[in-house]
Amino acid sequence: MATTTTTNRYGAIGPRDLIIWALFALLFAVAPLIFRSGLAVTMLSQIGIAIVACLSYNMLLGQGGMLSFGHAVYSGLGTYVAIHALKAIGDGTFPLPVSLIPLVGGVSGIFFAVLLGFVTTKKSGTTFAMITLGIGELVFAMSLMVPEFFGGEAGVNANRMAGKPFMGITYGPQIQVYYLLAIYTFICTALMYAFTRTPLGRVLNAVRDNPERVEFIGYSTQRVRYIAFIISGFFAGMAGGMAALNFEIATAEVVGAGRSGAYLLFTFLGGATFFFGPIIGAVLMVIAFVLLSEFTKAWLLYLGLVFLLMVMYAPGGIASLIMMNLRVAKFGKLGRLLGWYAALAVTGFITFVGVAAIIEMVYHIQLNEALGSTLKFMGIELDTKSLASWLGAVVTAVVGLVPFELTRRRFAVRWGEVQGEIEAAIRAKEMA
Amino acid sequence: MSAPAVELKDLRKSFGKTEIIRGTNLMVAPGERVAIIGPNGAGKSTLFNLISGRFGPTSGEVRLNGERIDGLAPFEINRKGLSRSFQITNIFGRLSVFENLRCAVLWSLGYRYAFWKFLAGLKDANERAEQLVHMIKLDRKRDTLAMNLTYAEQRALEIGITIAGGASVVLLDEPTAGMSKSETARFIELIREVTVGKTLLTVEHDMGVVFGLADKIAVLVYGEVIAFDTPDKVRANARVQEAYLGSVLADAQAAEAGH
Numbered sequence: 001m002a003t004t005t006t007t008n009r010y011g012a013i014g015p016r017d018l019i020i021w022a023l024f025a026l027l028f029a030v031a032p033l034i035f036r037s038g039l040a041v042t043m044l045s046q047i048g049i050a051i052v053a054c055l056s057y058n059m060l061l062g063q064g065g066m067l068s069f070g071h072a073v074y075s076g077l078g079t080y081v082a083i084h085a086l087k088a089i090g091d092g093t094f095p096l097p098v099s100l101i102p103l104v105g106g107v108s109g110i111f112f113a114v115l116l117g118f119v120t121t122k123k124s125g126t127t128f129a130m131i132t133l134g135i136g137e138l139v140f141a142m143s144l145m146v147p148e149f150f151g152g153e154a155g156v157n158a159n160r161m162a163g164k165p166f167m168g169i170t171y172g173p174q175i176q177v178y179y180l181l182a183i184y185t186f187i188c189t190a191l192m193y194a195f196t197r198t199p200l201g202r203v204l205n206a207v208r209d210n211p212e213r214v215e216f217i218g219y220s221t222q223r224v225r226y227i228a229f230i231i232s233g234f235f236a237g238m239a240g241g242m243a244a245l246n247f248e249i250a251t252a253e254v255v256g257a258g259r260s261g262a263y264l265l266f267t268f269l270g271g272a273t274f275f276f277g278p279i280i281g282a283v284l285m286v287i288a289f290v291l292l293s294e295f296t297k298a299w300l301l302y303l304g305l306v307f308l309l310m311v312m313y314a315p316g317g318i319a320s321l322i323m324m325n326l327r328v329a330k331f332g333k334l335g336r337l338l339g340w341y342a343a344l345a346v347t348g349f350i351t352f353v354g355v356a357a358i359i360e361m362v363y364h365i366q367l368n369e370a371l372g373s374t375l376k377f378m379g380i381e382l383d384t385k386s387l388a389s390w391l392g393a394v395v396t397a398v399v400g401l402v403p404f405e406l407t408r409r410r411f412a413v414r415w416g417e418v419q420g421e422i423e424a425a426i427r428a429k430e431m432a
Numbered sequence: 433m434s435a436p437a438v439e440l441k442d443l444r445k446s447f448g449k450t451e452i453i454r455g456t457n458l459m460v461a462p463g464e465r466v467a468i469i470g471p472n473g474a475g476k477s478t479l480f481n482l483i484s485g486r487f488g489p490t491s492g493e494v495r496l497n498g499e500r501i502d503g504l505a506p507f508e509i510n511r512k513g514l515s516r517s518f519q520i521t522n523i524f525g526r527l528s529v530f531e532n533l534r535c536a537v538l539w540s541l542g543y544r545y546a547f548w549k550f551l552a553g554l555k556d557a558n559e560r561a562e563q564l565v566h567m568i569k570l571d572r573k574r575d576t577l578a579m580n581l582t583y584a585e586q587r588a589l590e591i592g593i594t595i596a597g598g599a600s601v602v603l604l605d606e607p608t609a610g611m612s613k614s615e616t617a618r619f620i621e622l623i624r625e626v627t628v629g630k631t632l633l634t635v636e637h638d639m640g641v642v643f644g645l646a647d648k649i650a651v652l653v654y655g656e657v658i659a660f661d662t663p664d665k666v667r668a669n670a671r672v673q674e675a676y677l678g679s680v681l682a683d684a685q686a687a688e689a690g691h
Contacts, residue, residue, distance in 0.1 A: 009562075012552035199538050199554070200547040202527075206535045209524040215506040216484065216516060218539030218597060227545050430572050 011197055021190065028182040032175060043290050045178045048185035049242045050282035054270065055192045056235035057263040062272030063196065064228050065208030066121075067129045070136025071263045074233040076255030077112050077139070078105030078240025080150065083158045083250040090162035098163050098171055102184050102241035109237015110230055117229040121222060124211055136260055143252040155251030158244070171245070181242050188238055193275055195231065204228045262289075265307055271319025280318050298363045302356075331425060333418050340411040347404035354397025357382060361389065435498030437462040437601050437631040438483065438514075443492035443502075445475075445482055445655075452478045454655035455492070460648075462497075462600070465632040466660075467646035469639075475655045476635040477519060480605050483633075484516040485509040496601060511539065515599035519606040519635075521586045523593060525579035529570050532578050532589055534561040536596035560596070567626050568592040584615045588622065595626050602627055604634040608641055620644050651675075 008014050028048075032041050053075050060066040082105040088094030089101075096104070120131045143150040150156070160171045171177050195201045203224055206214050211221045244250060253259060262285060270281020292299040314321055328334045357377055361384045364375045373385040382389045438460040445453040452475045460466050468476050481487045483494055485506040494502040501509050524532050534551065537560045543549065551557070565574050568588040573581060578589060587607065594602060607623060608616045620641055636642050642649060642663070649666045651659040653675045659666050666672055 010552040010558045012550070194550070195547055197550050197552065198547040199543040199549060199551060199557075200545045202531060202535055202551055203538065203545075205527055205531075206524045209526050210522060213518075213522045213524065213593070214535075216510055216522075217536045217593065218507050218510045219545075220505065220507050223545065227547070231547065430576075 013197075024189070025186055028186055032178055038174065039290075041174050041178050043286050045174065045181050045246050046286045046290070047283055048178070048181040049239050049246060050266075050285045051185050051279050052188045052235055052242065053239035053263060054267045054278035054282040054285070055189060055275075056232045056239060057267050058272055058275075058278040059192065059195070059204075059228060059232040059235070061264070061267055062274075062277070063201065063208065064204045064225060065211075066124065066225065066229070067264075068120075068132040068260070069129055069257070069264065070132035070134075070139070070260050071232075071236060072255050072257075072259035073116065073136055073139045074109045074112055074236035075105075075240035075243070075263075076250075076259065078109045078237030079244045079250045079254045080156065080240075081105060081108035081237075082241035082244035083156050083248075084149075086158035086160060086162065086244060086248070087156070090159050096163075097166060098160055098245070099166065099169075099180060101160075101245050102181075102238050105241020105244060106234050106238040109233040109235070109240065112237075113230040113233025117226055117233060121225040121229050124207075124221070124225065132260075133257075136255075136257055139255050140252065140257065143255055150252055151250070153252075155249050157249050160245055160248055177246055181246060184238065184242055188235055189279070192235060196275060200224065200227060265303070269307060269310055269317055271317025271321075273316050274319040274323060277317050277319030284318075296360065296363075297367060298359050301359060327422065328418055331422050333421065336418065337411075337414065340407065340414060343407045344404065344411060347400050347407055350400030351397055351404050352400070353378065354393050354395070354400055357393035357396065358390075361393065434462060436460055436495070437464070437497060438633065439493075439495040439498075440479075440483070441493040441495070443479075443482060443494065444490045445478060445487065446490045451490075452655055453482065453489070456652070456655065456657055458650055458657055458660060460631060460633065462631055463629065465627075465645060465647045466634070466650055467642040467648075468633060468635050468650045468652055469637075469642055470652035474652045476652055477605060478655075479652065480516060480603050480633075480635060484514065484603060510597065510599070513599045514601040514603070515594050515597055516603035517590050517594040517605055517607060519609055521583075521590050523578045523586060523589050526577060528575045528577055529581070529589055529592075530561055530565055530574045533564045533592055533596050534558065536593040537561055537564070537598075540597035540599075564592050564596055567595075568622065584611060584619070587611065587619065591623060591626065595630075599630070601631045602633070604632070606635050606637065608636070608638055616641065 031044050035041070035044065053071075056075075057068070057071045060068050060071070082101050085094055085096065085104040086098070086101055089096055089098060116135050120128060120135065123131060144152070160177070169176050171180070203214065203219055206217075207219075207221050207224050214221050214224070240254070243254070266281035266285040266288075267278045268281070269284060270279065271277025288299065288303055292302070296302070310317065316324075325334060325337075328337065360375060360377050361382055364373075364382075365384050368375070374381055374383045376382075382393075384390075436459045438458070440456050440458040443453055443456040444451065456475075456479060468479065470476050478487070482489050482502070485501070485504050485508070488503050492502070493500055496509070496512055496514055499512065501512060501514070504512075524535060527535065534557055537557050538544075538554075541554070541557050541560070543554065543557065565571055568591060570581075570585060570588060570592070573585060578586065581589065587610075591604070591607060594604070604623065608619050611619060616638065623645065632645070634641075634645060636645070646663060648661060649659075649663050650657050651666060651669075651672050658675060659669045659672045661669070
């Protein structure tokens with residue numbers, strides 16, 4: 001906004017930032033006290049890992065304009081090196097406190113980013129994306145060819161209850177692991193945020209916006225990309241090392257294209273244009289992988305649909321949706337939109353129920369035919385052999401979709417009006 | 433005595449079989465303000481691209497303060513004290529005006545690829561960027577994203593980024609392209625202010641701008657400099673009148689006929 005306080009003209013960290021960071025730390029501290037179940041603590045641990053991974057990915061995507069299809073290479077190899085280190089600690093051949101295992105992952109992340117990133121970051125844009133894809137496939141193929149390191153199909157196991165306990169901390173109970181990972185997550189997040197406020201971090205944004213011009217203000221875009229790639233590799237490796245400690249196993253899928261795709265998908269979903277976007281994405285990633293996959297067999301299909309809709313209608317991700325609405329609220333115009341949101345939610349939900357019923361029935365025919373033709377869906381008995389079920393689902397979808405689309409079109413007009421008014425208000429303020 | 437700020441020696445550039453720059457020679461003294469004019473397709477922009485390192489020459493030499501710079505990358509040439517602007521606005525769209533300028537001063541102040549220092553703590557960079565915001569008269573737009581500026585404001589920012597690093601030699605490629613008459617007049621004044629004491633090369637179509645800004649005019653026709661002298665002498669030059677001003681007249685007539 002046009003009003004900058006004189007104390008913070010240059011983007012220095014102020015009291016407001018400190019409060020936000022303190023709340024962030026507090027959240028990590030109390031989360032397992034609120035969500036006490038074993039599953040919850042496991043998920044919270046995974047969320048920490050995912051946050052570091054997605055933020056490191058966004059250093060490339062959101063901040064540097066580098067679309068990588070192979071980010072799991074750096075987190076995954078970090079996991080492998082860390083798991084071997086953990087094994088060595090167990091064997092007594094590597095005297096390192098277990099608490100420092102994530103750093104082993106981080107250092108190996110740097111190593112592989114220095115090695116492979118030199119090739120990748122020579123180019124930008126589409127070529128960069130292609131090379132990362134190639135390297136991703138290469139490393140995945142290697143994982144099957146070198147079972148000594150990658151452990152073949154079974155993967156590599158290790159036990160984190162190795163070495164001497166430190167102040168009674170054995171890392172046996174998951175809660176101890178959680179708090180260790182929470183500390184790492186907090187530090188890594190803070191460091192990555194700090195990076196966005198450094199000369200290199202800002203020039204990386206410039207490279208994203210206009211690489212050609214950067215060359216004419218004294219910077220080698222290749223060098224900027226390479227250094228940023230190495231730093232991103234370090235944090236990806238940290239996430240990998242944290243995962244090694246959490247899961248005590250590394251299998252080939254941690255370096256696979258699926259994992260790389262998940263980083264891309266959820267970073268985008270959370271919002272690549274804001275620093276905190278990938279944090280939202282990371283939370284969603286764990287929820288989707290752990291909960292949604294339990295809930296329905298068609299979870300990947302739903303995920304694909306959400307991704308599709310997001311790319312089409314809200315390319316800035318959830319973070320930008322939040323920020324845009326906060327802006328509307330700041331100008332006191334959110335009230336005018338709330339009714340529309342309610343209408344969109346209701347019609348959208350009806351559409352979703354209809355579509356989801358069709359999807360579930362199709363999946364049921366394909367996968368669970370042997371269990372009979374009936375299935376339970378949101379408390380209703382559906383029968384894949386009955387015309388009524390199919391008709392009902394289709395009618396529900398249509399009954400939802402038609403008013404949804406009509407509402408959406410009129411909402412888009414209102415939204416445009418509100419944005420126009422806000423722009424005008426900002427201009428008026430600038431002129432004043 | 434001192435080496436020329438910019439010197440071109442038999443510079444040539446071919447694209448495929450077409451030779452665009454055909455043995456250009458030019459010597460610009462430090463502090464001189466030179467306008468390069470010529471009919472469309474004479475190779476003015478190509479010449480700028482060769483000097484600034486966007487393209488490498490096919491043969492010949494480019495010297496900056498006596499030192500050969502042909503074949504170097506743009507960022508290497510920039511570090512030696514040559515900066516350029518672009519005909520088509522070339523700014524950092526998703527950064528604010530202030531951030532655009534702060535980025536542009538970082539290298540010259542020695543911050544290189546630092547990721548262990550906070551931007552907020554770089555007193556000299558912040559002061560310099562603030563000063564630049566003021567120089568290009570965008571104080572009111574300091575925190576506006578570059579992509580949301582008006583065209584004239586973007587052109588001003590383009591100049592701001594170009595001079596930010598404190599380069600002693602500044603190349604401006606059609607700085608007033610696409611501006612209205614009144615905007616152009618104000619803009620010329622701005623360019624004069626911010627390039628005081630620098631060696632200036634501009635490519636320009638607008639004769640008013642040329643005579644307003646330049647101490648000397650170089651006339652480029654089909655990749656060769658056919659005249660390089662003070663504005664009055666160039667105007668009187670028979671060869672220039674024949675080769676260039678004739679075509680300008682023709683252009684003007686064609687434009688009028690077209691209306």
